Amino acid sequence: MLATKHQNILDNAVKANHERRFYSQYPEHPKAYGEEAPAKGAANFQAMLQQPFDQLLQTGSGSRVGEEVSPYTLEPLGITYPSTPVNELVGKASGAARQWANTPVTNRADVLTDSLERIKSLFFEIAYATMHTTGQSFMMSFQASGPHANDRALESIAMGYEELQRFPAEQSWEKPMGKTSLQLHKTFKAVPKGIGLVIGCSTFPVWNSLPGIYADLVTGNPVIVKPHPKAVLPIALAIAAIQQVLQENGFDPHLCQLAADSSEQPITKALCEHPDVRLIDYTGGSAFGNYVETLQGKTVFTEKAGVNSVILDSVQDIDAVMQNLAFAVSLYSGQMCTAPQNFFIPEQGVNTAAGMLSFNEVAQKLKDAIAALVNNPKMGAGTLGAVQNDATLRRAQDAATLGGKVLLQGGPVVNEEFSNARVCSPTLLEVSSADHNIYEQELFGPVILLIKTKDTDHSIQLAKQMAQQHGAITCGAYTTDPVVKEKIAEEMNSVFTPVSFNFTGFIWVNQHAAFSDFHVTGGNPAGxxxxxxxxxxxxxxxxxxxxxxxxx
Amino acid sequence: MLATKHQNILDNAVKANHERRFYSQYPEHPKAYGEEAPAKGAANFQAMLQQPFDQLLQTGSGSRVGEEVSPYTLEPLGITYPSTPVNELVGKASGAARQWANTPVTNRADVLTDSLERIKSLFFEIAYATMHTTGQSFMMSFQASGPHANDRALESIAMGYEELQRFPAEQSWEKPMGKTSLQLHKTFKAVPKGIGLVIGCSTFPVWNSLPGIYADLVTGNPVIVKPHPKAVLPIALAIAAIQQVLQENGFDPHLCQLAADSSEQPITKALCEHPDVRLIDYTGGSAFGNYVETLQGKTVFTEKAGVNSVILDSVQDIDAVMQNLAFAVSLYSGQMCTAPQNFFIPEQGVNTAAGMLSFNEVAQKLKDAIAALVNNPKMGAGTLGAVQNDATLRRAQDAATLGGKVLLQGGPVVNEEFSNARVCSPTLLEVSSADHNIYEQELFGPVILLIKTKDTDHSIQLAKQMAQQHGAITCGAYTTDPVVKEKIAEEMNSVFTPVSFNFTGFIWVNQHAAFSDFHVTGGNPAGxxxxxxxxxxxxxxxxxxxxxxxxx
Structure with a gap:
């Protein structure tokens, strides 16, 4: 047993959870992980291609499945995973449950933190796996599936470590009764709810799954992980690491199982509806998410779709703002759940330190900034990454048919390393505030709408309404007026949407930092x-x- | 503004919430409240009879309603309450919301604690009101609706006071970026979810409602309180006190409104389904509770029905155990949600310090203990109180028709003070473990079942199954064997049911102490x-x- 091996990491993480200052256990720069790690990770990734994935310790009957295709090469990865029947997965999870439930949370947290350290040794393998399943750039793949995901996982572990020790395990209770007293011995247990199910998505297979996996485990529940069939390898590597550390510490590796399936024979509903599955973490589209939320007798955690807004009122330096926004909309081709989609701009324009800019001038600035970014040979391809799948690509390519005025038509951008990469730069459409039918949709991928409003109050009203009715995970706002700022905060916060004000430079509305930013509030339809x-x-x-x- | 008037009370309550030792802010003995309070409270109660209730500060159109009947005199109280249309209640709550939401939690907690002190000055009025609506004895009415309810309300306030200060209101976040850094100013707000609705029951109109009322208020939400039409006065008195304290401190009294209705024209569903009602606290039967739990877009807190078990394995002193159990089943005629109903006894009997007692001997002991208690002129009527309504009375009177063998037929017991009181002593039936159809029902009121099992393992299995399928709020268990004790704890806790072991003397399984016992776990169908x-x-x-x- 590891006992207190990672006490220091846990204590720091608990403190960071409370303080919400900048904190990171896992440095985000690849160079922090040694000179040999990148080449070793790349070689290990290459060696996994066209092979059965054999690093898992879980057992089970069933055939093998695998249908991943690289968005960069458009070639199948050719890796296969065990496809275990639902009842077997649930049975093995149940069998592993009691020993884990009866393990003190201090020990559980220690073993789980140890597993994060093991995952750390695989950051480059996981980065390449992420890149060639999601289409993220290498750098985003490394950061999002590596250090950022591990930090968010540690956040879960630390929160559980603290919460399960909130009340004493035992206490003596003595009630005065006149000259005598009544004495009771009391014990308090945090009893795990049951088997957890974590359902992953194709764009962030690790970052969106690790928090739920570790939240289930630290609170004493076994977990079954059902990845998107097109993005299995990144999380399979993490699960294998978790299983190894569990087993090395005398626990059943079936506490954390991979439940791979195929697009043709999905098992997600069967898993969701199994009576022994009591906890469900879901990331993905709203239709399935809404189904999950209505399942009775389950505790459900969702991140579904949202439509994120940017409210432009007034700025200091319009060029700095437009560079920031151009990057925010281009980053991973708008496939982040935090990416802005709807830009609300008053018809009279935007005030700047250099005077008033008309709506058209603002639109032109954004168009120019996006074009400059995506056509920059050193920046474009790396910022856009690749589009995860053909359906998203087609929707982006056909964006002009949505209606409105095409300000910028997206199209292919050359990726020098991968000539077949599925790349599409953003399309920018101008619509009027009356075009609800257009801007009330989530246009997942590289499509942005500029919406002409009567004034900033009107912009706020529409952004608020969108968040309330369709959900929002982020809201960017630009204003130099403290009264307007206060109003935007009050109104957007009232529909449980966080606001990022006046972002320029090396910080973008898309980014949520572990230990400080709450990712999705849980209060609107986005999750x-x-x-x-x-x-x-x-x-x-x-x-x-x-x-x-x-x-x- | 009261600022820090009650800092000491809040600090002590926060500490007590964590430690879970014995703690009480409001002494449970009536004598603690001064010599004049009882007579004054009685006189004030008498003066309210046959009058419109005029202490509320809320305004609104609508007629007046009132249909309370004393279970002791069987006479109508003749008190009427305003019956305000649902849209008006919701509109006034909305109008009051923003100022309260923007008030710091420290101030809210202070004002709310002040309102508990105001309620304290009405403990005797509330006691008589409770007695003559619920049928509780005077002492239970005083304690449950007075100090115990206030303690549980303070628990809510203290928990909110702590939780809303968990994260800093603002924080500077600085990310190192090589030679420079990126600085963000962050703010964190606990945004209230929306209008709360608290739905009361006819047996514990204050104790079961105050925690939800104060939980809504301390977290910044307005609350609408919908009492059972047969038990309005006790909570109306508390609401009036809250409204007065709110107004005295510059807040809108409509933050806490009474929503009285009639049995003929109930408004509960209309309130539940109003889109602006976002939080619902419900106490009552399972059918309506299950409906409330399936409402989409609402955050729901329920306490529904359960079937509580007692597992008899082995005891030291059988007479002390039976006296304790006789009191537990007779207290308020089994109308407590915590009252035991199903007694699981092995067919080979129960081991005692004085040797083995057969099943029949154990049954006889329980029968004798109940008969001795209810027929004791100093104890019987006061312990039983009165049956709240005729439906419960009829069900208890007809219990023999359920099946099984009647060991003790309940019937009228003389109440010397109230000759018309609706009183019925417990009926004791013996059934076999095969009689699922009988013991799987909640037999609300004075009906107890002795269930003959194969052995204690069988008893545990059935009690566990009952809790899992039908819910349980308490489980009493008697065993002198540490291995059996561990097994009972493990099995019952696994279905989220707390166990009270070997209770004798002045502590009964029915009682849950504020600041220490969690009342209902939330993990099984009881709520x-x-x-x-x-x-x-x-x-x-x-x-x-x-x-x-x-x-x-």
């Missing part, structure tokens, strides 16, 4: 859960107290 | 919420963070 507030942890177990008369 | 774990508080608001580039 019912948040990385990582307490609800994300404490809904996974139940406090139960026993009492006994002293001396009985 | 999805708990007084007061953190979920009860933090699901009522959403953490939202804003960020701004420093110097922008």
């Amino acid at each position: 019912n859960a948040s990385f990582t507030n307490q609800e994300f942890i404490i809904k996974r177990f139940v406090w139960v107290g026993n009492r006994e008369v002293v001396g009985s | 999805n919420a708990s007084f007061t774990n953190q979920e009860f508080i933090i699901k009522r608001f959403v953490w939202v963070g804003n960020r701004e580039v420093v110097g922008s």
Whole structure:
């Protein structure tokens, strides 16, 4: 048993969770991980291609599945994974449950932190796996599936470590009764709710899954991980590492199982509806997410789709703002759940330090900034990454048919390393505030709408309405007026949407930092859960107290 | 503004919430409240009879309603309450919301604690009101609706006071970027979810309602209180006190409104389904509770019905055990949600310090203990109180028709003070473990079943199954064997049911102490919420963070 091996990491993480200053356990720069790690990771990734994935410790019957295709090469990865029947997965999870439930949270947290350290040794393998399944650039793949995901996982572990120790394991209770007293011995247990299911998505297979996996595990529940069939390898590597560390510490590796399936024979609903599955973490489209949310008798955590807004009121330096926004909309081709889509701009334009700019001038500035970025040979391809799948690509290519005025038609951008890469630069459409039918849709991928409003109040009203009705994970706002700023904050916060004000330079609205930013608030239709507030942890177990008369 | 008037009370309550030792802010003995309070309270209660209730500060159109009947005199109380249309209630709550939401939690907690002190001055009025609506004895009415309810309300306030200060209101975030750094100013707000609705029951109109009322208020939400039409006065008195304290401190009294209705024209569903009602606390039957739990877009806290078990394995002193159990089943005629109903006894009997007692001997002991208690002129009527309504009375009177063998037929017991009181002593039936159809029902009121099992393992299995399928709020267990004790704890806790071991003397399984015992775990069908774990508080608001580039 590791006992207190990682006490220092846990203590720092608990403190960081509370303080919400900048904090990171896992440095985000690849260079922090040694000179040999990149080449070793690349070689290991190459060696996994066209092979059965054999690093898992889980057992089970069933055939093998695998249908991943690189968005960069458009070639199948050719890796196969075990496809275990649902009842077997659930049975093995149940079999592993009791020992883990009866392990003190301090030990569980220690073993789990150890597994993060093991995952750290695979950051480059996971980065290449992420790149060639999601289409993220190498750098984003490395950061999002590596250090950033591990930091968010540690956030879950630390929150669980703290919450499960909130009440004493035992306490003596003595009630004065005149000259005598009544004495009870009480015990308090955080009883795990049951088997957890984490359903992954094709764009962020690790970052969106690790928090739920670790939240289930730290609170004493076994977890079954059902990845998107097109993005299995990144999370399979993490699961294998977790299984190894569990087994090395005397626990059943089936506490964390991979449940791979195929697009043709999906098992997600069967897993969701299995009576022993009590916790579900879901990332993905709203239709399935809404189904998951209505399942009775399950505790459900969702991140679904949202439509994120930018409110442009007034700025200091319009060029700095437009560079920032051009990057925000181009980054991973708008496939981040935090990417802005709807830009609300008053018809009279935007005030700047250099005077008033008309709506058209603002639109031109944004168009120019996007074009400059995507056509920059050193920046364009790396910022855009690749489009994960053909459906998203086709929707982006056909964006002009949505209506409105095409300000910028997206199209192919050369990726020098991967000539077949599925790349499409952003399309920019201008629509009027009356075009609800256009801007009330989530246009996942590289499509941005400029919406002409009567004034900033009107912009706020529409952005608020969008968040309330369709959900929002982020809102960018630019204003130099403190009264307007206060109003934007009040109105957007009232629909449980966080606001990022006046972002320029090396910070973008898309980015949420572990230990500080809550990712998704859980209060609007974009999702019912948040990385990582307490609800994300404490809904996974139940406090139960026993009492006994002293001396009985 | 009261600022820090009650800092000491709040600090002690926060500490007590964590430690879970014995703690009480409001002494449970009536004598603690001064010599004049009882007579004054009685006189004030008498003066309210046959009058319109005029202490509320809320305004609204609508007629007046009132249909309360004393279970002791069977006479109508003749008190009427305003019956305000649903849209008006919701509109006034909305109008009051923003000022309260923008008031710091420290101030809210202070004002709310002040309102508990105001309620304290009405403990005797509320006691008589409770007695003559619920049928509780005077002492239970005083304690449950007075100090015990106030303590549980303070628990909610303290939990909110702590949780809403968990994260800093603002923080500077500085990310190192090589030679420079990136600085953001962040703010964190706990945004209230919206209007709360608290739906009361006819047996514990104050104790079961105050925790939800104060949980809504401390987290910044307005609350509408919909009492059972047969038990309005006790909670109306508390609401009037809250309204007065709110107004005296410059807040809108409509933050806490009474929503009285009639049995003929109920408004509960209309309130539940109003889109602006976002939080619902419900106490009552399972059918309506299940409906409330399936409402989409609402955060729901329920306490529904359960079937509580007692597992008899082995005891030291059988007479002490039977006296304790006789009191537990007779107290308020089995109308407590915590009252035991199903007694699982092995067919080979129960081991005692004085040797083995057969099943029949154990049954006889329980029968004798109940008969001795209810027929004791100093104890019987006071312990039983009165049956709240005729339907419960009829069900208890007809219990023999359920099946099984009648060991003790309940019937009228003389109440010397109230000759018309609706009193019925417990009926004791013996059934076999095969009689699922009988013992799987909640037999609300004075009906107890002795169930003959194969052995204690069988008893545990059935009690566990009952809790899992039908819910349980308590489980009493008697065993002198540490291995059996561990097994009972493990099995019952696994279905989220707390166990009270070997209770004899002045402590009964029915009682849950504020600041120490979690009332209902929230993990089985008896209810999805708990007084007061953190979920009860933090699901009522959403953490939202804003960020701004420093110097922008």
